[in-house]
Amino acid sequence: MNCKYFGECGSCRDYEGGYETQLLNKVESNKKRFADLYKGDMDICRSPQSGYRARAEFKIWHIGDEIHYAMNALEHKGVVIIEECPQVNVYIMDLMPKLLQSIKEKKMDKKLFGADFLSSLRGEIAVSLLYHRKLDGEWEEKAKELSQELGISIIGRSRKQKVTIGKDHITETLHVQDIDYKFMQIENSFTQPNPRVNEQMISWALNQFEGLSGDLLELYCGAGNFTIPFSSKFDKVLATEISKSSIAAAKNNMLLNDVSNIEFVRMSSEEFVQALDGVREFRRMGEVDISSYALKTIFVDPPRAGMDEASCEFAARHENILYISCNPETLYRDLKYLSKTHEVQKMAVFDQFPYTHHLEMGVKLIKRGR
CATH class of the missing domain: 2.40.50.1070 (OB fold (Dihydrolipoamide Acetyltransferase, E2P))
Known part of the structure; x- marks a missing residue:
């Protein structure tokens, strides 16, 4: 990308050497960061070099x-x-x-x-x-x-x-693994800014679910960006999100994509854990029959702060964990906790924000000794 404001504008900070150099810098620094947890190769999902932000x-x-x-x-x-x-x-x-x-x-x-x-x-x-x-x-x-x-x-x-x-x-249309998915995206609400990388993230995540069975639990589901495509891989999906507008959009996105096997609940991850453990009762959980779900797999896509210890402890109860992170620092902290019970089997980097130090990452974890 050629930009006459490089070196002045604070939006792009890592531009020396062009696109491939800035991407290599991020990948190498994170290989070092996670070296004690993962020795394998990281899948790399590149961004268009310009015109990538929607x-x-x-x-x-x-x-x-x-x-x-x-x-x-x-x-x-x-x-x-x-x-x-x-x-x-x-x-x-x-x-x-x-x-x-x-x-x-x-x-x-x-x-x-x-x-x-x-x-x-x-x-x-x-x-x-x-x-x-x-x-x-x-x-x-x-x-x-x-x-x-x-x-x-x-x-x-x-x-x-x-x-x-x-x-x-x-209304956005994402093309993932030969299928078009439609999403209502509301102004002033969170959406993935780089749709071409978003398509790659969803596709990579779908591949990690191959061979798994049962039902899926998703925390921090937003407007269903991942939830809708994931529904094709599981019998049922139970998804939680704290934002009222995002939950409304997620339910609308179910209709746009003719999906019926997802149940959305407006709760924070902390509240959801408390509800499942009987610590507190929530009216919003009244119609959810948890006993009908075979939850062996959990998917989390938390904000930059990552997960708190209670949420990590809860995630560790599941056989399979798929974690998408927008902050490698908090991801490392959470993986240190999750690695007590789970092995990191696969990692990926998604260059959602080219020419910056920001990088999204994906991690697949499997329970040890299963």
């Missing part, structure tokens, strides 16, 4: 009467004014200057401080415009014009206010 957030910077896109500078020393961003996909890249010009022409820029883009691989786009002022009827009429002219959905956000013009979501 989700992007930019500051809107005011200089006199003009507005610009901006990003944090390296080491957070102010901001860098940008005209383009080679990270984003072609649809967002094409829209960026048009959107800024239209906002200025329609005088919608008063106290505007951010623009968040969410795009599908087929070009459906929702843009969230973030303001430090209340949005009134005049703004809404202008936003409707903007939406129609550019063929996008507009979501206006200010404190305790959300105004939606069009839809507050897009």
Whole structure:
């Protein structure tokens, strides 16, 4: 990827030597990190070298009467004014200057401080415009014009206010192992930013389930990004997630993909463990018949903080563990605990965030002595 802001913009920090060099640096450092837990090869899932982000957030910077896109500078020393961003996909890249010009022409820029883009691989786009002022009827009429002219959905956000013009979501289609999966992705909610790497992650994870039987338990399921494809490998899936909007999207995604063997429960992983162990009772578990599940396999995809000790202890009860992590540091900590009872059988790296030190990883663990 060629970017004229390398060395200034804080979004990309590891660009010397090009894409393959930055990827090799991350892979080698993590091979060393996990050397005492795993000696085998790591599967490597590469990213497109540019145009890989389908989700992007930019500051809107005011200089006199003009507005610009901006990003944090390296080491957070102010901001860098940008005209383009080679990270984003072609649809967002094409829209960026048009959107800024239209906002200025329609005088919608008063106290505007951010623009968040969410795009599908087929070009459906929702843009969230973030303001430090209340949005009134005049703004809404202008936003409707903007939406129609550019063929996008507009979501206006200010404190305790959300105004939606069009839809507050897009529908993404991911192609995984010759199957198309459809997903509702809601603005201002977590989605995987790099869809081509996401497809590879899902495919790799599916391969780790070959030969397994019974039912699957998933913690931190989000909107069902993994859950929906995984349902084809198991008789039943029980999945938990704390976010109300994500659970609603996950249930909708079941319908989009004609899947019926998943039961979604809105609970945190900690609450779920407490419910199963009888520590606390939850009304949300009232209709779940745990005794009907043969849970030999657990899948976890926690936030950057990883799992707490209670969740690790709970995961260790299962014969098979599949762990997707967005933070190798907390993954190492959790694997040290899980390795007391399980053996790391397979590892993979997913270059979800090229030109940064961030790396997603996948781990398959099997209970020792089974």
